[in-house]
Amino acid sequence: MTLPSSRLLDPATLAGIKDLRLVAKTVVEGFLSGLHVDPRPSAGAEFSQYRSYGPGDDPRRVDWRVYARSDRFFVREAETERDVTIRIVLDASASMAHGGVSGQALSAFDYARFATAALAYLVTTQGDALALHAVTGGAVLDVDDRRREHSLTRALQLLEHLNPAGAWPSVDEILPHVARHRGRQLVLVLSDLWEQADELRRTVLTLRALRHEVLVLHVMSRADLEFPYQGDAVFEDRETGATVAGNGGGLRAGYLTSLESWLEDWRRTLLEHGVAYQRIVTDEPLEQALRSFLQRRRLLP
């Protein structure tokens, strides 16, 4: 379903809202039509309906009281109570500070921060457990406890004071934070996927190897995609400080060619390992991008 454009908020408008909770609420209410309910029938405490017993049903699920009254076999069905922890891993490395050249577009970090806030709001609204891991300055800042009533507040506080810095650390430094709890979890990674070697790739694939469900939301600025620079300039890497002197117009074709193969390599690698991947651009309306992403992942009805 596509939302009417009048209900969509321009990223620049979101940037003007100082209250991150309000941003999250605004974004989520833009596409949230109701609480998430898993429609799959299963056994549980919350009654849903009765249906006739059929071949393949577990005899233990037969409601004997109904049988006593009606002399027919019925199976009791109930709604599933999903109790998973949704972990959001936010890339707050220095490269995420890169934004548009127009001065009005959001940086990748701001866009990802708003998306994280919105997702956190959604997760807590649905009653799921939220964990936020912000990777910045080579360290990992966590909001991870079981007290759901405070997790959103703490997550929003963390997001409000977060600044992009440093580079993505090695997988050994991230795993103790993200994968310290046992059991299968849903890990949502918001990143621009820029890495010095393969540290980010190894992190994602390691999480997947640990049987977590991993979703990658690739946040890219329009400048990253189109390389709109003209004239002679010295291009500086935000994370390493490395510089490349060149002519923007002359470099563009080669850059775009390399970018295309780089994106394809990421996409193929993630899909081959069962990692969901979606790319969003920072000048797209955030609600639309999130809705598209969540619907694809069946996190929305």
Added chain:
Amino acid sequence: MGFLSPLWLWALAAIALPVALHLLSRGRGRRVQLASTRLLPSALSLRGRRLSPSDMPLLFLRTLLLAAVGLALAGAWWQHAATSTAGSWLLLEPGVRTAATGQAAERLGRWRSEAREVRYLAPGLPGSEPATDRLSPDAWSLLLEADRAAPPGVELRVATRGRLGELQGERPALTHAVSWLAVPATGAERALIAAGPWTGSSVRGIVETTVAAGSRVTTVDLPPGTTRAGLVAVQTGNHVSLALDGAPALAVGASTLLTLALHADAAHAASAAVWLAACEVAGRALGASATRVEQPAGAAVRLWLDDRAPPAEWASGNGVLVTEAPSPGVPCFGSAVAEGEPIVVQRCEEGAAGTAGAAEWRTAGGSALIQESVAGSLRTWHLRTRAAGEWSNLALGDTLPRRCAAWLAAELARRGELVAMSRFDRRSVADEQRVPRRSTNAAGASARREDLSSWLWLVAAALAFAERSRARRIG
């Protein structure tokens, strides 16, 4: 490698310009922060080399282009190494042996001992010294004759008293390598450089006395039929002819306010053109117009420096009257005589801007450039000649232009104007002969000079084309 105009080598300093731009462009410029530059190096391998102006091939092209232009302007020439030891021919100007002293005599003695053949620059290239020590007016022709007579590979060594280099006539293209020894002139020489005006009762003669330290101009007024200080004035009809020590006479017309008569033979044709041009500048400075009468080759060239037309006698007989220039406002003097062939005036034009007066006379055999510049109360004339495409400062030796210059200086000083004649240092004969000439008879030449300028211009053009192509590719 040698250079005809070494001052142009300073132009090579312009090479620093693209290098500096290159260095500056590497460290400066707009800084753009990217999320990552990891994709740029691979892009750089494809198109990054077209960066401008930090593009290295472009830098080399521009540097080479400037170097080629600088060397071409400097008039680079290359001396082919001699491939044989065929010896040398020594060509002596009559009287040079006695004039040579000191190092010149020592070098001349060494040349004599090394020479396979010793000839004198006199008609017939005699092996013994002729009786007269006057330099033949056809010295260049004699040198050409020696060049043709000498076996291939022989080096021609020419010893003169410095006068050969002053001959501004058309020089022959020599196939042999030529070395020169200029022996400084010794003793005083006198020359009648100008005469006039004839007031009816007396005529004025202007004599230049040249000594090693310089020259002195003296003015002698004498009635016709008298002799004073070596000057003889003889009236013939409406003319008064003056002679100095038996030298050819200068004719002065009657009723002439100021007449300057020159004498120039065929070998001095180009010099005479410069002389005339200089006098024309002087004529303008003096407020007089100049008219020239030209005689056939070998005869005198005379200049009429007056407001009025020259005497009819000048245009009659065997003389040819050359009138004013075809370009209005720019007086040009027509043909001089070189080896019997008139030099056709091709163009007359004003000279470079910024000068008070300048004119260039371009003829088939060369050009003469007179520049009159004024700085405050100081007026300066620069006299330059061009032969075979090469400009050279006028040699102010015992030449007609110098006589003209001296006369101008004396005349203008007499009129109360502060005048500084630009006296260029006379280059040695050897320097004069560094004008490269491509061999016209390469078969016998084992050592010759090659003019690199034309090749350098070709290289510069090719480099400019390559530079444009590459710059266009870079965009």
